[in-house]
Amino acid sequence: MGKRKSGRPVNGWLIIDKPAGPTSTAVVNKVRWALSAQKAGHSGTLDPEATGILAVALGEATKTVPYVTDADKAYTFTVRLGQATNTDDGEGQVIAQSDARPTDDDIRAALPQFTGDIMQVPPQFSAVKIDGERAYARARAGEDMEIAARPLHVESLALVERPDADTAVLEMVCGKGGYVRSIARDLGAVLGCHAHVLSLRRIWSGPFELEDAIPLSLVEALAKDPALDQHILPVEAGLNDLPEVQCTPEGAAKLLNGNPGMVFAAGDVEYGDEAWASYEGRAIAIGQYRAGELHPSRVMPTNRA
Known part of the structure; x- marks a missing residue:
């Protein structure tokens, strides 16, 4: 006889508006603990400093994860122009700078290069595997790697705001496996000014939108309370496609x-x-x-x- 799973058989989706800081795995573990659920997983990693939709699958919903993971997702993100970092975001070290600043029209003219079916090189600090080892582990050890480009479908990419000369806010809809940090890095290269991501927010993921989400703080406040179950969406919610x-x-x-x-x-x-x-x-x-x-x-x- 197999070992009986601990916890209770909770089935469905709990959609979290992830704050900056915790890893996606840490959020899943918190949800599983709060609900005393037997099984939990998520449908697409967010970097620790990213915020927004993290869809947590519970019980039988974990069998529907691939259909949400493969679906399009939308992001808004702020790009810092004039600086490149080794992580392609604000957490890394500045490795190149430029005084050049593109105009709004320059940015808009460059964006079509990053839409449709493109090839994208993941960041050095990413979870892709190279010879069986995560790229970020090798990057942390000081190794400079060649990472093969991967196909990505970008449905749309638009400039939505220009707060000042140093920053631009973009919105992107893309398929599975896209790295927003790579978009910012490569956009900076095309514009001749260097760039990296300052902030990133996932605003929808497949069938799930921010209006479906609850903050992680509410999960913590309602931990072990039956009231938390009222926020669980049915398994079927992940099968819209x-x-x-x-x-x-x-x-x-x-x-x-x-x-x-x-x-x-x-x-x-x-x-x-x-x-x-x-x-x-x-x-x-x-x-x-x-x-x-x-x-x-x-x-x-x-x-x-």
Whole structure:
């Protein structure tokens, strides 16, 4: 018999407005402790000094994390012009400076180079692995590495404010794996003035927006209090990008045992599409739709009322 998990079976999403300071892992651990939850994870890391949406998945919702992680995310960030740092943000050491300052029109003219399908080199201080070791660990040891460029889709990038000659506020919508710090660094290079990120805020992540979020301080204040459960969103909230199919009672029983089950599909579901199956309003499986049946790849047996 396997070891019984400690805690209680909490299923759903708790959306946190992360403050600057804690790591994403520390926030997840705090949420799990506050709810006494058996299992928790998140759908996309934020740097410690970044703020905004951190979607924490609980219990069966952890099986839907890839669908939120792969979804587009939006950020607002402030760029410091005239300085480059070794971390590409304000936490690092200044390694280059320039007196040059671009105009607003200069910035707007440069932004199209960073939209669409681009190749991006992650920062030296990042979590990407090089020969099995995290880049930031090697960077902290003083090593200067060549990190391969990676594909990134940037849906939009716009200048939204210019507080002064030294700073610019941008807003970006991008896909999975984007580094805002790299955007700032490379923009500074194109403009010939150097640049780094001063502050960063994630304003939405896939289906989740700031209006869905609660501050970490509230999690701490309501720790071990049943009132915190009222802020948990259902597992289904993370599946907005997938079509829904509905199960028959017999189909639900088969799916919950890991077997293909009969479902009713709306007109927007075609053969071979990935979809999620609901029974009595709850998601019970994710899989591939084929000719009236869902062939499950993930089953969520405890996500039932």
